[in-house]
Amino acid sequence: MLEQVSARVWVTTSPTWLTTSTVVVDDDGACLVVDPALTPADLVSLQRELTDRGWHVAAAFSTHPHWDHTLWSEALPDVPRWATPAAAAACTDEELAAQAARDLPGHRWDVVGGTTPLPPDTTELPWTGPRAVVVATPGHAPGHASLHLPGERVLLAGDMLSDVEVPLLDDGPGAVDAYRRSLQRLADVVAGCDAVVPGHGRVTDAAAASHRLAADHRYLDDLTAGAEPLDPRLGDQRVRAEHEAQAARLPV
Incomplete structure (x- = not known):
């Protein structure tokens, strides 16, 4: 399940929406879990694999207040589940x-929500493992934040x-x-990274992440100009529906 992307960072990907969960591991086996997802079975499997490796969950971080990034399970321990103050208060x-x-019916969820707001103006997560810098990246959701692990040269982009x-x-x-x-802001961080982990999609390197940055700028340019974006990501029916909805919301 878990794939190693740096010395202390591991990622698992759910087949649903290619949703990623990231585990940052300290020398003593203490783990920071970022955006654990996506189904109850995924969360139970994640906890089982951590236990099998001799690791233990010490803290968690939610990049933003959408349900698929605020999940928890009774299979996981009761630890601080940090989010930015704006994210924790949003929903x-x-x-x-x-x-x-609504989005993924048929599941019996243990915990959705319940994040712990970080103190205002926090710039780094208050845990004893690898340094984790909170990078404010609004625009997608209230309080959205990415997490930069400079010692690992990894960016968790939400x-x-x-x-x-x-x-x-x-x-x-x-x-x-x-x-x-x-x-x-992310472009400056990406330049110093070896691995970039999106909340949905494939882990990539700095060069490919730079291409994604350019594609995102082009998409926003087309969206605000009222032009039809020539973006291959719109081939997915769910993404196409989201695009059409937000294009309809923009002022004419």
């Missing part, structure tokens, strides 16, 4: 559970820099400009 647990029931999804925008005002600024 109630009931709203997130309703989203999950729902950005995907090879399977176009930029999906927050419903709030100014989302396009915020997303563009986030892409510019």
